[in-house]
Amino acid sequence: MNEDIIMDVQGLNLWYGDNHALHNITLPIANRKVTSLIGPSGCGKSTLIRCFNRMNDLVSGCKVTGSILYHGQDINGPEADPVELRMKIGMVFQKPNPFPKSIYENIAYGPRVHGVKNKNELDRIVESCLHKAALWEEVKDRLHDSAMSLSGGQQQRLCIARTLAVNPEIILMDEPCSALDPIATSKIEDLIEDLKQEYCVIIVTHSMSQASRVSDYTAFMYLGDLIEFGETRQIFENPHKELTENYITGRFG
Amino acid sequence: MTEKERSDLSQIHIDACDLGTYAIGMLRDSIDAFERADTQQAHDVCERKVELKKRFIAVEESMFRHLALYQPVARDMREIVASLRIIYNFERIGRMGYDIGDTIKTLSQCCGLADPEKLIIVGRKVLAMIEDAFDAFRDRDVAPIRNMRKRDSEIDRLYCEVMRDLIRRMEQKRDDVPILARYIIIDRYLERLGDQACNIAEMTTYMVTGERVEII
Numbered sequence: 295m296n297e298d299i300i301m302d303v304q305g306l307n308l309w310y311g312d313n314h315a316l317h318n319i320t321l322p323i324a325n326r327k328v329t330s331l332i333g334p335s336g337c338g339k340s341t342l343i344r345c346f347n348r349m350n351d352l353v354s355g356c357k358v359t360g361s362i363l364y365h366g367q368d369i370n371g372p373e374a375d376p377v378e379l380r381m382k383i384g385m386v387f388q389k390p391n392p393f394p395k396s397i398y399e400n401i402a403y404g405p406r407v408h409g410v411k412n413k414n415e416l417d418r419i420v421e422s423c424l425h426k427a428a429l430w431e432e433v434k435d436r437l438h439d440s441a442m443s444l445s446g447g448q449q450q451r452l453c454i455a456r457t458l459a460v461n462p463e464i465i466l467m468d469e470p471c472s473a474l475d476p477i478a479t480s481k482i483e484d485l486i487e488d489l490k491q492e493y494c495v496i497i498v499t500h501s502m503s504q505a506s507r508v509s510d511y512t513a514f515m516y517l518g519d520l521i522e523f524g525e526t527r528q529i530f531e532n533p534h535k536e537l538t539e540n541y542i543t544g545r546f547g
Numbered sequence: 548m549t550e551k552e553r554s555d556l557s558q559i560h561i562d563a564c565d566l567g568t569y570a571i572g573m574l575r576d577s578i579d580a581f582e583r584a585d586t587q588q589a590h591d592v593c594e595r596k597v598e599l600k601k602r603f604i605a606v607e608e609s610m611f612r613h614l615a616l617y618q619p620v621a622r623d624m625r626e627i628v629a630s631l632r633i634i635y636n637f638e639r640i641g642r643m644g645y646d647i648g649d650t651i652k653t654l655s656q657c658c659g660l661a662d663p664e665k666l667i668i669v670g671r672k673v674l675a676m677i678e679d680a681f682d683a684f685r686d687r688d689v690a691p692i693r694n695m696r697k698r699d700s701e702i703d704r705l706y707c708e709v710m711r712d713l714i715r716r717m718e719q720k721r722d723d724v725p726i727l728a729r730y731i732i733i734d735r736y737l738e739r740l741g742d743q744a745c746n747i748a749e750m751t752t753y754m755v756t757g758e759r760v761e762i763i
Contacts, residue, residue, distance in 0.1 A: 503618050530620045532757030539621045544548030 295511075297324035300464065300494050301346065306360035308341060310353065315341050317518045318360070323464075328486060328495045330509035330526065332502065334546065337515040339498045343466050346496065347383040348376045381408065384457030388469040390449035392441035392456070397424075397433050400441045400452055404460040419459055426492075427455035428485050447478020454485065458493075465489060467497040471504065483508050502542050506530045514538045552617050556626065559613060562606045563630045563637070564685045569595070569602060570641030571677055574740070577647040578670040581663060581733070586655040592648035599641040606634050622757075629754035633684055636743045636750075640677060643736050643743075650729050665712060666730055666737070669705045672698070673740045680747035687755050692748035696762045702741035709734045 301323035308316040316338050323329055331339040341350065348369060350356045361368045369379055381404075392400050401420045410416055420437065424430040429451045433444070441452055450470060457465055467486075471479040486495055486508045499505050505512055505526065512529040514522045514537075522529065522538040533539045540546055573592050580588035610631045613619070619627055676698050679691040713727045713734065745762040752760045 502620060506620065531624065533621055542620050543623050544552070 295322055295324065297322075297327060299323065300325035300364070302361075302363040303342075303345075304361045304363065306342075306345065306358065306362060308338075308345065308350065308359075309355075309357045311355040315518050316345075319520045321513055321520060321523055323494060323496060324511060325463075325494045326490055326492070327510040328490050328497060328508050329511045329513065330505035331496065331498045331513050331515060332500075332505050332542070333515035333521075334541065335500075336517075338518040339513075339515050340468055342515070343385075343468055343496060343498050346464065346466055347380045347385055348374075349385070351376060381460045382462050383464040383466060384460065384462040385466040385468070386450070386453050386457055386470050389473050390446055390453050392444070392449050392452050394440070394442060396438045397441050397444070397452060398437040400456050401459045404456060408460060423455040423458045426458050426489070427451045428481060428488070429455055445478070447474050447481055450474060450478065450482060451485065454482075454489075462493065464494045464496065467495065469498055469500060472500065479504070502530070514541060516541070548623075552613075552619075555609075555613055555617070556619075556623060559606070559609050559627070559630065562602075562609060563634050564681075566599075566602050566606050566634055567637045567640075567681050567684065570599060570637040570644065571674075571681060573599065573641045573644030574647070574677065575644075575674055577644040577651070578667070578674055580648060580651055581670065582667050584651075584655070586652060589648040589651035589655075593645055593652065596642070596645045599638065599645075603634060603638040603641075607631070610634075622754075625754045625757060629750040630684075632750045633747050636746050640740060640743050643740055647733055647736055650733055654726060654729055663730065665705065665709050666734060669702065669709060669734065669737045672705070673702055673737050673744065676702070676741060676744035677747070680744040680751065684747060684751045684754075687751075689752050689755050692751060695745055695748040699741045699745050699763060702738060706734055706738040706741075 299322045303319055303321040303323070306316055306319040307314065319342060331343060333339050344350050345358065345362060346369075350358065358370055362370060364379070364383070367374065393403060395403070398420055401423050402416045405416060405419050410419065421430065424433060429448060432448060433439075441449065444452060450473075454465070454470075471482050474482065483504065486497070489495055490510075497505075497509065509526045512524065512526045513520055514529065514533075514535075516537055522533060522535045524534070528534075529538065530542060533542065573595050576588055577592045579585070580592065610627055613627055617623075676695065680695065683689055683692045710731060713730050717724050717727045742763050749760055749762050752758060
């Protein structure tokens with residue numbers, strides 16, 4: 295892989311109590327590219343993506359070994375700050391989860407918590423992030439309406455805009471379109487294409503066609519193992535492992 | 548993969564093979580007609596052109612529908628994409644069978660038939676190449692097409708040899724020029740049919756192994 299590697303997973307193991315959920319995962323993540331994690335339910339892809347911003351810290355009994363190097367520093371090392379990490383590595387979830395506040399406040403909240411007080415600066419951030427999330431034209435005249443008044447697809451783009459507001463480098467998306475209709479899904483996919491010009495995107499998806507459309511690299515996981523990783527075109531045209539082929543062609547079970 | 552998708556894909560392969568059998572039958576019969584100077588058989592081959600097109604369109608449409616409905620990936624995608632290209636080759640083979648048959652009809656009407664000599668040898672070799680390429684596609688097995696490049700080179704060599712021979716005969720006997728000029732056309736058809744066999748072999752290799760090979 296001849297890319298600028300922003301995150302390097304090396305020999306990662308994870309246990310939930312006695313349950314060994316991830317087995318010796320080694321995976322490079324390229325900057326300004328989209329990497330898809332695919333695999334059947336329970337294979338560990340959501341567990342893995344939650345390792346990237348230490349969301350699993352919140353799970354009691356969770357133990358991690360191995361390393362996840364972000365700009366060469368282990369994110370699980372003693373000097374790593376999870377709050378700072380989550381600012382640089384944002385996350386968008388399966389179900390849109392805007393704050394029960396105005397559209398404007400959803401985006402301004404993060405920068406304000408991180409010390410931005412100037413109204414003009416906050417206005418600029420809100421507009422810029424809404425533009426980047428392809429939502430500005432739809433909401434510019436109602437920025438102070440409740441975010442809950444938006445459609446599901448708009449809410450999900452607002453959540454992406456909210457993530458962008460704290461100036462991240464990596465955006466994690468855990469099945470971001472699974473609760474959306476096809477039109478909202480296509481808008482999110484277009485947005486992912488735009489976002490990778492500036493950001494690294496890692497996406498968990500159950501949709502094979504979505505993984506093949508949006509991602510540059512694809513990792514196939516099964517029962518906690520990383521079975522195959524490669525360029526998306528290779529994975530979907532000529533996978534090297536039979537298990538990958540059986541999964542993506544729907545021959546499991 | 549649903550049962551419906553699986554059976555749809557299997558049926559498409561069966562239909563593509565049926566089209567191939569039909570098209571190769573047209574070519575085989577046209578070469579037989581040429582060898583035996585059998586204008587009735589040439590006529591029969593020409594009669595099959597409409598049915599060939601009808602079958603081709605039906606298989607092509609089923610492939611388009613499968614692509615749109617199931618968006619296949621990996622070996623399923625390779626199978627449908629390769630098959631889609633291969634049925635164009637089959638249709639072309641049938642059409643060239645028709646063209647050869649039509650040429651035989653024209654010859655019998657205006658000039659009579661002269662000894663086709665080496666042209667028949669070329670025709671038999673090309674037919675064997677096409678049949679092997681078809682077997683490889685039908686059985687999803689690349690073994691019968693491993694030496695296709697060498698065989699195509701031989702066809703190219705024979706094509707030039709026959710061409711030189713026909714020109715020499717034209718020079719020697721001017722009365723045979725109308726016949727021999729049409730033999731040159733048939734010689735060219737056969738050379739291009741060798742390319743069709745190679746195209747099928749290339750696509751079958753891609754379908755089975757995922758490797759893109761260049762035979763011609």
